[in-house]
Amino acid sequence: MKLMNITRIFKVLGLAAISASLLVGCRAEEQGRVMIYQPGVYLGKKDVHLSSAQVRTLRQRSSFQGDSVYRKVGGGAK
Numbered sequence: 001m002k003l004m005n006i007t008r009i010f011k012v013l014g015l016a017a018i019s020a021s022l023l024v025g026c027r028a029e030e031q032g033r034v035m036i037y038q039p040g041v042y043l044g045k046k047d048v049h050l051s052s053a054q055v056r057t058l059r060q061r062s063s064f065q066g067d068s069v070y071r072k073v074g075g076g077a078k
Helices: 002-024 052-063
Strands: none
């Protein structure tokens, strides 16, 4: 009788562990993502328009990402 109770406890704990791992795998950021792809068709979210200030900031940041030999601005080897 005692062995049956221990076996039942292990079964319940195992089922709870499997259920918990399956529920953790359903993260919110993975819900609603594209699962079926179509060649040549973009199925993602629509792009948002950037303000002129955001574009200016991005251009300024990208100017620092030149190659290691020549940089228009910032410190780089010549």
